Amino acid sequence: MQRHIISILIENEAGALSRVAGLFSARAYNIESLTVAPTEDPTLSRMTIVTVGTERIIEQIIKQLNKLIDVVKLLDLSDGPHIEREMMLIKVKAATMSQRDDVKRLSDIFRGNIIDVTPSTYTIELTGSATKIDSFIEALAEHKILETVRSGVSGIARGDKILHV
Amino acid sequence: MELSGAEILVRCLKDEGVEFLFGYPGGSVLHIYDALYQQDDIKHILVRHEQAATHAADGYARATGKPGVVLVTSGPGATNAVTGIATAYMDSIPMVVITGQVPSAVIGSDAFQEVDAVGITRPCVKHNFLVKDVTKLAETIKKAFYVASTGRPGPVVIDVPKDITDPAIKVPYHYPDKVTMRSYQPTVKGHSGQIKRAVDLLLTAKKPMIYTGGGVVLGNASEELRTFVRHLGYPITTTLMGLGSYPASDEQFLGMLGMHGTYEANMAMHDCDVLIAIGARFDDRVTGKIAEFCPDAEIIHIDIDPSSISKTITVDIPIVGDVATVLQEMNHLLVTGKKQPQKKALDAWWQVINGWRAQQCMSFDRNNTETIKPQAAIEIVHEITAGDAYVTSDVGQHQMWAAQYYGFDKPNRWINSGGLGTMGFGLPAAMGVQLAYPDATVVCVTGEGSIQMCIQELSTCLQYGLPIKIVALNNRYLGMVRQWQEFFYKERYSHSYMESLPDFVKLAESYGHVGIRIEDPKQLRAELERGFAMKDRLVFFDIVTDQTENVYPMIAAGKAHNEMHMSPHSCELPQSPERELS
Numbered sequence: 001m002q003r004h005i006i007s008i009l010i011e012n013e014a015g016a017l018s019r020v021a022g023l024f025s026a027r028a029y030n031i032e033s034l035t036v037a038p039t040e041d042p043t044l045s046r047m048t049i050v051t052v053g054t055e056r057i058i059e060q061i062i063k064q065l066n067k068l069i070d071v072v073k074l075l076d077l078s079d080g081p082h083i084e085r086e087m088m089l090i091k092v093k094a095a096t097m098s099q100r101d102d103v104k105r106l107s108d109i110f111r112g113n114i115i116d117v118t119p120s121t122y123t124i125e126l127t128g129s130a131t132k133i134d135s136f137i138e139a140l141a142e143h144k145i146l147e148t149v150r151s152g153v154s155g156i157a158r159g160d161k162i163l164h165v
Numbered sequence: 166m167e168l169s170g171a172e173i174l175v176r177c178l179k180d181e182g183v184e185f186l187f188g189y190p191g192g193s194v195l196h197i198y199d200a201l202y203q204q205d206d207i208k209h210i211l212v213r214h215e216q217a218a219t220h221a222a223d224g225y226a227r228a229t230g231k232p233g234v235v236l237v238t239s240g241p242g243a244t245n246a247v248t249g250i251a252t253a254y255m256d257s258i259p260m261v262v263i264t265g266q267v268p269s270a271v272i273g274s275d276a277f278q279e280v281d282a283v284g285i286t287r288p289c290v291k292h293n294f295l296v297k298d299v300t301k302l303a304e305t306i307k308k309a310f311y312v313a314s315t316g317r318p319g320p321v322v323i324d325v326p327k328d329i330t331d332p333a334i335k336v337p338y339h340y341p342d343k344v345t346m347r348s349y350q351p352t353v354k355g356h357s358g359q360i361k362r363a364v365d366l367l368l369t370a371k372k373p374m375i376y377t378g379g380g381v382v383l384g385n386a387s388e389e390l391r392t393f394v395r396h397l398g399y400p401i402t403t404t405l406m407g408l409g410s411y412p413a414s415d416e417q418f419l420g421m422l423g424m425h426g427t428y429e430a431n432m433a434m435h436d437c438d439v440l441i442a443i444g445a446r447f448d449d450r451v452t453g454k455i456a457e458f459c460p461d462a463e464i465i466h467i468d469i470d471p472s473s474i475s476k477t478i479t480v481d482i483p484i485v486g487d488v489a490t491v492l493q494e495m496n497h498l499l500v501t502g503k504k505q506p507q508k509k510a511l512d513a514w515w516q517v518i519n520g521w522r523a524q525q526c527m528s529f530d531r532n533n534t535e536t537i538k539p540q541a542a543i544e545i546v547h548e549i550t551a552g553d554a555y556v557t558s559d560v561g562q563h564q565m566w567a568a569q570y571y572g573f574d575k576p577n578r579w580i581n582s583g584g585l586g587t588m589g590f591g592l593p594a595a596m597g598v599q600l601a602y603p604d605a606t607v608v609c610v611t612g613e614g615s616i617q618m619c620i621q622e623l624s625t626c627l628q629y630g631l632p633i634k635i636v637a638l639n640n641r642y643l644g645m646v647r648q649w650q651e652f653f654y655k656e657r658y659s660h661s662y663m664e665s666l667p668d669f670v671k672l673a674e675s676y677g678h679v680g681i682r683i684e685d686p687k688q689l690r691a692e693l694e695r696g697f698a699m700k701d702r703l704v705f706f707d708i709v710t711d712q713t714e715n716v717y718p719m720i721a722a723g724k725a726h727n728e729m730h731m732s733p734h735s736c737e738l739p740q741s742p743e744r745e746l747s
Contacts, residue, residue: 063472
């Protein structure tokens, strides 16, 4: 079982998202995360899907996605060097001096930004790979995490390789 | 020229060359029906249930190769059509289904007869559209026909809100000659290097096997296939969907393969060393146990749909492309190349195959004078129609017997729901075929269970004068269910018995047709001949058949090709017909 990041250029039409989501549920494929937003060309959306499967399943996922009429182009980022980023907003209890110091220090170590402060909480914005975000959540284990919001993974190939029409 | 949306819709169908529109009116499509009323170009066929509209369009498409076209209203009109859309989707049949929708302004408000037709049909269409702007209607219809009929064909739904067809709103009309879609460009030509590798491998084979499917029929590649098979001299089998793509009467044809395939076809699959799959998708009814499928074979696979390749069975040489185009290229290489098939090995292989053939796995009790054997009925129908009829079927034992005993020599003649297995398909599909070919003999082979799922269409047949011959093999059982219950559930016949059957003769007569009941095997031929002689009448043959007859050979689900249950009438049992199965 391998983790793959699949990047898709898809027509920015009503229902395009449900075609992709429906395909995954109908064929019992896993989705770890899915993000979608329009590109610089408003007729196109860029979708990033993180999925897990055997080589055969990943091959089928890619073929089935390509078969969707709305899918214009597709790239398995995991085939080559690439960068992945995910953004997380995390609200942590920070009521005492020692809690506030500790959370601030951990946030600095992970290069997070504290973007909201109340007498009892800190809200931190953190960007990085999914693994880094997992590690930050682990590092905060002894603190009380009140809420986490993750954007899902976005990815892009390194160097000259581009996914465009 | 300025037209309303309703007029545009009808005009587009005309410009697309549509002959028949199978439909049923309702609130959301009233503007369209009003536009239909005012023209003579498109012939509208009023069915009695929307499911039948889709099956009739499907039958028309399978027989002619042209997309079938359907018009239904919103809500229940659309949901009733879903079974027929899914049927066409599973068998890759080109079809355009126009569903009415409630006016744009009330979509999402749970309006009367509102359903999310685009959402409901999404998993069972090749693509679907919701029309939001009347100026885009013509282009959308063009795209729908293009998507439905190119690449791997399939059904396309166009959902049209009522305000789009408003007669008061007129816009300029232009039907595009062609459309291009950046997101949809199906591959046609196969990779030449792969084709060459495949031909080289084929010519090294000592025990070759050719396995073809519905893709050959859909891709109109029967001629190319015949040339290919005859040049090589290799044995060929087809799937249920591929029957007719290669002549059943030819020496090289081993019969159908799979769950109810012949002994020789399945054994040859199991023992072959090179397998070429052409327009076939390794369906579970064909492969049996995946782990023991063609255990010694290198596999070549030609298919227009990349997702069919290595989906269940990993192949060694994949070729993505149109079957006819790829076969032409292969035939060219075979004719111009220096290498020849392995003559000596091939002769030995045919000897083995002829040994399997000698089992006569399709034997049945021909001398029975007590009860009618269903296989005999099919054989007689074949003789009466000189093997040249269009045969539609429903789903179950009768479907398998028609597939096994009719012996199709031409493509597009065998019309059945292979993938979805939809009971109720046969009669409406026969209507579509008969409309396309008014002078042809169209036979619907069915059972007393299946026929009752769309029997209301006898009324449509009367309205349009469709002289279909309905051959109902009436064994008072849901036969295939009964067969599985006999084999796998210790003869506990749970709800497989058809009680309270109607008098089919009177039923046919009440719809204005001819009904003939046949109970005596000695009368079978004479009565069938009498009915088939009524060229301009629909004849319903209610044939009372042996209740205990089973479909043989049979590979139980999940078993391998060499684990067949044979008919007690075949020459010699290769293994004991144990009835304990997984």
